[in-house]
Amino acid sequence: MKLAFYSLTSCEGCLTTLITKLGPDIEGLWNNFDIDYFKLVREPVGGSKFPKADIAFVEGAVVTNLDREHLQEIRKNSRFVVAIGTCASTGNIAYTASRNIKLGKKALSVLEVREAEPLSSVIALDYELNGCPVNADEFVDGLLRLVNGLEPIQPDFSVCYQCKLAGNACLLDKKQVCLGPIAMGGCDAACTSVGSPCLACRGPYIEADLKAYFKTLENKGLKVEDAKPLLQMFMGKKIKEVLKE
Amino acid sequence: MAKLSWQEILGLIQELRKRGFQVVGPSSEGGVVKLVPLEDETKLETDYVRTLNSPKDFLLPDKERLFRYKSTATITSYGLKIRFPTVEGPCPITIVPEYSPPIGKLAFFGIHPCMANSIKYLDKVMLSDPADPYYKARRDGLFIAVLECAEGDEYCLCKSVGSDKVPKGYADLSIRKEGDDFIVKASSPMGSSLLMEESVEEIEEPSPKMKEEYVIDATDEKTIETKDPTTLLEGCTLCSSCTVVCPTCYCSDIQDRFSLMDPSNVERVRMRMSCQRRSYSSIAGNVLFLKTKNDRFKWRMKHKFPFSEKMYGMSGCVGCGNCIAFCPSRIDFRSFLGRRVA
Numbered sequence: 408m409k410l411a412f413y414s415l416t417s418c419e420g421c422l423t424t425l426i427t428k429l430g431p432d433i434e435g436l437w438n439n440f441d442i443d444y445f446k447l448v449r450e451p452v453g454g455s456k457f458p459k460a461d462i463a464f465v466e467g468a469v470v471t472n473l474d475r476e477h478l479q480e481i482r483k484n485s486r487f488v489v490a491i492g493t494c495a496s497t498g499n500i501a502y503t504a505s506r507n508i509k510l511g512k513k514a515l516s517v518l519e520v521r522e523a524e525p526l527s528s529v530i531a532l533d534y535e536l537n538g539c540p541v542n543a544d545e546f547v548d549g550l551l552r553l554v555n556g557l558e559p560i561q562p563d564f565s566v567c568y569q570c571k572l573a574g575n576a577c578l579l580d581k582k583q584v585c586l587g588p589i590a591m592g593g594c595d596a597a598c599t600s601v602g603s604p605c606l607a608c609r610g611p612y613i614e615a616d617l618k619a620y621f622k623t624l625e626n627k628g629l630k631v632e633d634a635k636p637l638l639q640m641f642m643g644k645k646i647k648e649v650l651k652e
Numbered sequence: 653m654a655k656l657s658w659q660e661i662l663g664l665i666q667e668l669r670k671r672g673f674q675v676v677g678p679s680s681e682g683g684v685v686k687l688v689p690l691e692d693e694t695k696l697e698t699d700y701v702r703t704l705n706s707p708k709d710f711l712l713p714d715k716e717r718l719f720r721y722k723s724t725a726t727i728t729s730y731g732l733k734i735r736f737p738t739v740e741g742p743c744p745i746t747i748v749p750e751y752s753p754p755i756g757k758l759a760f761f762g763i764h765p766c767m768a769n770s771i772k773y774l775d776k777v778m779l780s781d782p783a784d785p786y787y788k789a790r791r792d793g794l795f796i797a798v799l800e801c802a803e804g805d806e807y808c809l810c811k812s813v814g815s816d817k818v819p820k821g822y823a824d825l826s827i828r829k830e831g832d833d834f835i836v837k838a839s840s841p842m843g844s845s846l847l848m849e850e851s852v853e854e855i856e857e858p859s860p861k862m863k864e865e866y867v868i869d870a871t872d873e874k875t876i877e878t879k880d881p882t883t884l885l886e887g888c889t890l891c892s893s894c895t896v897v898c899p900t901c902y903c904s905d906i907q908d909r910f911s912l913m914d915p916s917n918v919e920r921v922r923m924r925m926s927c928q929r930r931s932y933s934s935i936a937g938n939v940l941f942l943k944t945k946n947d948r949f950k951w952r953m954k955h956k957f958p959f960s961e962k963m964y965g966m967s968g969c970v971g972c973g974n975c976i977a978f979c980p981s982r983i984d985f986r987s988f989l990g991r992r993v994a
């Protein structure tokens with residue numbers, strides 16, 4: 408089975424995480440699959456910049472014209488395209504930032520920068536694995552599910568679920584705005600377990616209910632206005648979907 | 653009966669540990685009281701109302717390995733064809749389960765009566781025929797020292813559901829705080845051997861005082877079905893906290909985990925599930941039975957009350973109030989199923 412790992416505009420943190428966090432599994436990845444391209448690790452095999460692959464994993468947001476062209480080529484040459492990380496799944500920080508920065512027409516044409524988009528705005532995407540950076544365990548799970556002919560599953564719970572399993576006192580009670588109730592879980596409540604509010608770095612939870620969340624904040628005597636800027640941070644394009652509901 | 657000082661109480665815990673028990677009790681940590689393994693340095697908490705976790709977290713862990721099996725899985729390059737790993741040969745029946753080795757027998761020290769009731773409920777569920785061997789391995793030889801509860805907080809409702817007293821056989825010791833001292837009674841042979849007393853005593857505990865009293869009586873299936881919880885659930889984000897902190901929620905999901913290192917080595921694990929989660933009621937073909945939060949809340953209520961009564965002859969709610977106190981939106985089911993009387 409052939410795999411390829413691509414990178415669009417990003418910090419390359421997701422691919423780095425896979426290399427550093429897979430532990431002994433990295434050997435399994437190398438021995439059991441044909442890896443025909445891995446940005447940072449292996450140049451494309453066989454001459455083409457976009458080798459034919461069973462599964463292409465793509466990190467990063469679509470920001471430049473080149474990103475757009477590359478992504479379309481990747482789509483043509485891969486059976487499955489899987490977005491890895493929040494840049495690829497929501498557009499992440501770049502999504503809002505690129506809409507707030509005022510760049511002149513000239514600067515834009517020189518940099519060939521456009522408003523950042525998640526992969527799903529440009530191509531028909533098969534699956535998404537979220538996280539800033541992506542979670543190595545979820546990656547392994549997703550890959551093995553695909554190999555088994557099953558769809559990778561996204562966590563169907565919010566951060567609160569694992570936050571409670573971890574036995575944390577709720578930060579909302581300490582008058583801190585925490586996005587946990589609408590944030591996609593699966594991170595083992597990494598931030599709230601050390602006392603920092605969740606910023607939803609994995610994007611919105613699949614059943615995120617913004618109205619109920621705002622009501623929760625009101626019930627706790629917190630201001631909805633204080634949550635709004637936080638919602639813009641990582642949720643990128645997906646905040647629109649959440650707002651619609 | 654014995655009157656023990658704080659030091660002597662700690663002595664009892666040490667003695668239990670000497671006898672090979674893993675002693676679990678309440679301790680204050682990061683602003684909440686939790687049941688934790690009591691080590692030499694852990695400070696036992698005896699002035700508390702609720703614990704965020706409950707005995708179930710020790711009897712039914714969030715994630716446990718049931719067994720491993722070999723599959724013929726290989727990952728080969730088939731061009732664009734995907735090869736499925738398959739399981740060959742006689743499967744699970746011949747597999748010897750791998751119980752997680754008990755670290756010692758378990759002892760709960762200083763839990764309240766509602767939690768003793770929750771163990772009784774879990775026993776009914778997990779030990780009814782056929783008994784769950786994993787649960788049973790942890791449950792066997794369990795020691796329970798109950799700390800009487802003088803007064804609950806505004807979320808407690810043990811009295812309304814009849815679990816304000818320790819059920820028979822669910823306390824080896826019963827402890828009452830009296831000033832700086834503790835009145836300890838042995839109510840089982842194991843308890844009296846620990847107290848070094850001959851006799852076993854009947855415990856007559858007082859019922860804890862309730863801050864708010866409720867009559868919970870609208871608990872039959874039909875009534876729950878016809879009520880509309882929309883307004884009550886306005887702030888419910890379906891976060892599932894209510895079922896995580898509930899001492900009697902036992903739902904689980906079973907998954908097979910393949911490893912990248914050796915795809916033929918498969919691990920079957922049991923993980924916590926919640927009826928508030930989407931996957932609880934979704935089946936093949938993208939069919940979802942419990943679609944809305946109203947559906948899921950009603951399901952939780954039905955399981956706690958009429959279904960549990962029918963299946964186990966006991967309320968599935970032991971009145972600890974955890975699902976209210978730890979809900980980020982403080983969603984309170986009490987007035988949905990009854991009314992406040994004081």
Ligand code: SF4
Binds near residue numbers: 567568570571579588
């Ligand atoms: S601290 Fe945040 S994530 Fe944790 S329970 Fe509270 S709202 Fe949810």
Ligand code: SF4
Binds near residue numbers: 598606
């Ligand atoms: S707690 Fe929130 S911000 Fe932190 S890792 Fe998890 S999803 Fe990301």
Ligand code: SF4
Binds near residue numbers: 891
């Ligand atoms: S804890 Fe509260 S907000 Fe979360 S699912 Fe339960 S009732 Fe809803």
Ligand code: SF4
Binds near residue numbers: 898899971972973
């Ligand atoms: S339903 Fe609520 S009050 Fe009843 S046992 Fe569970 S957490 Fe406690």
Ligand code: SF4
Binds near residue numbers: 898902956
């Ligand atoms: S069905 Fe829901 S309420 Fe009942 S035990 Fe399972 S998670 Fe808890």
